[in-house]
Amino acid sequence: MSKKAALSELKRKLRGSVSTDPSDLYWKSFDSSKLLFPIDAVVRPKNEKEVGQLLKLANKHKVPVTPRGSGTCLIGCASSVHGGWVLDMSSWKKIRIDKVTGMAYVQPGAVIDKIQERAARLGWYYPPDPSSKRFCTIGGNIACNSGGMTGAKYGVTRDYIYALEGFLPSGDFVRWGADVRKYVSGYNMRDLWVGSEGTLGVVTSAILKLIPKPSCKWTFLAGFKSDIQGLDSSQALLKSKVIPAILEWLDTETVQCAERRTGKPIFRKLQPTPSVVLLELDGDKASIEADRKTVLTWAGKRALRYSETYDREKAEQLWQVRRQCSPAMYEMGNTKLNEDVVVPLRNQKALVRFVRQLKKDTGLAIPTFGHAADGNFHVNIMFNRGDKSEERIAKKGVMALMKKVVELGGAISGEHGIGLGKSVFLSVQHNKAEIAAMKAVKDALDPNSIMNPGKIFEPFEVWSKEPEKVQLPWDHK
Numbered sequence: 001m002s003k004k005a006a007l008s009e010l011k012r013k014l015r016g017s018v019s020t021d022p023s024d025l026y027w028k029s030f031d032s033s034k035l036l037f038p039i040d041a042v043v044r045p046k047n048e049k050e051v052g053q054l055l056k057l058a059n060k061h062k063v064p065v066t067p068r069g070s071g072t073c074l075i076g077c078a079s080s081v082h083g084g085w086v087l088d089m090s091s092w093k094k095i096r097i098d099k100v101t102g103m104a105y106v107q108p109g110a111v112i113d114k115i116q117e118r119a120a121r122l123g124w125y126y127p128p129d130p131s132s133k134r135f136c137t138i139g140g141n142i143a144c145n146s147g148g149m150t151g152a153k154y155g156v157t158r159d160y161i162y163a164l165e166g167f168l169p170s171g172d173f174v175r176w177g178a179d180v181r182k183y184v185s186g187y188n189m190r191d192l193w194v195g196s197e198g199t200l201g202v203v204t205s206a207i208l209k210l211i212p213k214p215s216c217k218w219t220f221l222a223g224f225k226s227d228i229q230g231l232d233s234s235q236a237l238l239k240s241k242v243i244p245a246i247l248e249w250l251d252t253e254t255v256q257c258a259e260r261r262t263g264k265p266i267f268r269k270l271q272p273t274p275s276v277v278l279l280e281l282d283g284d285k286a287s288i289e290a291d292r293k294t295v296l297t298w299a300g301k302r303a304l305r306y307s308e309t310y311d312r313e314k315a316e317q318l319w320q321v322r323r324q325c326s327p328a329m330y331e332m333g334n335t336k337l338n339e340d341v342v343v344p345l346r347n348q349k350a351l352v353r354f355v356r357q358l359k360k361d362t363g364l365a366i367p368t369f370g371h372a373a374d375g376n377f378h379v380n381i382m383f384n385r386g387d388k389s390e391e392r393i394a395k396k397g398v399m400a401l402m403k404k405v406v407e408l409g410g411a412i413s414g415e416h417g418i419g420l421g422k423s424v425f426l427s428v429q430h431n432k433a434e435i436a437a438m439k440a441v442k443d444a445l446d447p448n449s450i451m452n453p454g455k456i457f458e459p460f461e462v463w464s465k466e467p468e469k470v471q472l473p474w475d476h477k
């Protein structure tokens with residue numbers, strides 16, 4: 001049957017939930033990767049039953065379905081590379097919090113910031129903290145197993161999921177887990193869904209774990225003589241058993257970006273530009289005070305200069321270096337390959353030394369910063385799209401980086417996932433048996449390959465496709 005006939009049946013069965021408005025189709029045909037692939041319909045289901053119906057129809061007509069939250073994914077996992085129907089879950093936003101158990105009952109379109117706000121009103125805290133939290137949804141976070149700056153102390157999305165409800169690609173309803181803290185029954189399909197990038201099913205609701213909200217925060221910023229000294233010092237601090245909620249390390253090239261953007265040096269009278277560590281402790285005042293003393297003694301021995309504060313407004317000033325570094329990177333190239341690699345802590349320095357050499361070998365700017373307590377670095381390879389020589393060098397550079405990361409015992413993605421952007425590197429990370437096992441799961445659950453096809457397993461060269469020139473709400477101005 002033709003695509004047209006499939007669409008007519010969809011419209012008939014899901015009356016009022018299907019849009020083919022050209023503007024709607026355009027804005028849902030790419031995510032934050034800005035890689036556009038034309039789609040035939042945007043479906044906003046009114047209820048669970050419609051999600052099941054949609055999937056059954058998709059199987060009948062072999063139409064690809066791409067579930068979607070806010071579209072902030074950076075690696076194209078919400079871009080419908082094979083077209084078809086986009087299942088937009090962003091209006092399913094309900095949040096309910098159980099005051100006694102500290103469990104949050106959420107629909108997939110609930111935005112992370114809102115979950116945190118609602119939890120905070122009742123003294124609870126949802127820790128996973130992606131930088132996109134003002135925009136991205138819990139459905140997207142579950143599908144990508146998103147993490148953030150608080151990962152080392154609090155973990156990532158997977159660590160906060162008690163249960164998921166939704167539909168298999170077949171259109172059958174399933175529930176993995178329940179609102180209980182202990183659950184051992186059959187295979188752990190819940191965790192298989194987490195991080196599966198919408199390729200194994202559609203999440204229609206989730207039960208999240210919350211923890212008591214820390215009552216106090218202390219923020220600290222220090223400058224170090226060199227990139228390696230900054231990293232070394234971070235590790236020395238971890239040895240003293242201080243576990244910061246946030247421990248961000250920025251290399252000097254990244255700090256220079258922030259300085260250019262703000263027009264001010266990070267530390268007055270400190271030249272040349274230092275490497276920087278931004279740290280935040282959270283908890284109750286007494287425990288913070290104890291750790292604060294350890295941090296100040298450590299800084300006294302190692303840092304060139306530092307600032308500290310309990311005051312939230314002053315803390316925001318210390319945060320500027322981290323908030324302002326990314327936009328200024330575009331002065332060094334019109335395109336950024338933001339590689340969110342992760343290595344064991346013991347190999348952080350080896351990775352940073354490798355990146356330093358890569359800068360020399362490629363001649364490209366590669367400002368790098370990362371979560372120094374969990375080994376997750378953002379290596380930003382900057383190049384000018386359109387300059388064939390730079391494109392070739394950047395592509396070679398990113399392949400060398402991925403190989404090195406795996407050699408160092410790490411992973412090609414610590415946060416964003418594989419999607420389209422990392423699909424060409426999947427075989428660098430995994431051997432044939434591992435990939436075959438993953439594909440066997442996919443084939444068993446989705447024999448017609450209708451759920452977000454083309455992701456993870458089909459190598460796609462992102463640099464071969466020109467991204468859309470559009471401004472998205474979360475883009476830097």
Ligand SMILES: Cc1cc2nc3c(=O)[nH]c(=O)nc-3n(C[C@H](O)[C@H](O)[C@H](O)COP(=O)(O)OP(=O)(O)OC[C@H]3O[C@@H](n4cnc5c(N)ncnc54)[C@H](O)[C@@H]3O)c2cc1C
Binds near residue numbers: 068108132135474
């Ligand atoms: C400025 C910026 C900063 C970022 N910072 C971080 C960060 O710090 N840490 C981090 O981990 N990521 C970060 N990201 C990446 C991105 O925000 C996350 O991957 C996020 O989880 C995507 O959520 P979303 O709602 O936008 O999902 P989308 O982009 O719409 O979709 C992402 C994936 O989830 C699937 N999906 C969505 N909803 C469902 C559902 N209901 N059922 C099944 N599958 C579903 C989609 O098919 C797709 O595969 C950042 C992105 C931007 C633009």
